[in-house]
Amino acid sequence: KAGVTQTPRYLIKTRGQQVTLSCSPISGHRSVSWYQQTPGQGLQFLFEYFSETQRNKGNFPGRFSGRQFSNSRSEMNVSTLELGDSALYLCASSAGLAGGHNEQFFGPGTRLTVL
């Protein structure tokens, strides 16, 4: 089985722009979670989708949004980019509901740099 894929792998944007990141989960996995990783804040949960519904949300401003499609692929969008949004964005998929119930399989991440 192919692993979790994320596109693009690297992205450079300027402040005020918006960005869309994509994640394709492992075939058959219906749960997709997103995380932001920065040196200062570590790994922080953004949101989780299961069967096209947002099941859980982290403590991030409304500029961060996401969605999941019927084929379980997910996208996250960040609008009005700020310098502090520079981070590694990780997507993870799980066979069932994620959270603490199942192991999560992570993609390689998208490295976003905001200038």
Added chain:
Amino acid sequence: SQQGEEDPQALSIQEGENATMNCSYKTSINNLQWYRQNSGRGLVHLILIRSNEREKHSGRLRVTLDTSKKSSSLLITASRAADTASYFCATAGREYGNKLVFGAGTILRVKS
């Protein structure tokens, strides 16, 4: 927010030695997971231990969980240079809405 705190923050050992990392958390949990990350890449799941389990093994890995002390430890035996990575514990419980909350991680360096 970070529920788990790993100790030590960094660890440097010789190949062949054992490495022990500890994780403490604050609230009751459903279970606790350990992940490894190589050089800012994606995380790899190592072990999931449920709140009613005390010990789990996987190859050279041994994880213990003490819910009374709200702590867990990860032991890597006979370490190899390839074990060099960051190791994170992650917990999920009702008080955090069952989302996975990661600690700050332990950076392990295995010298050959």
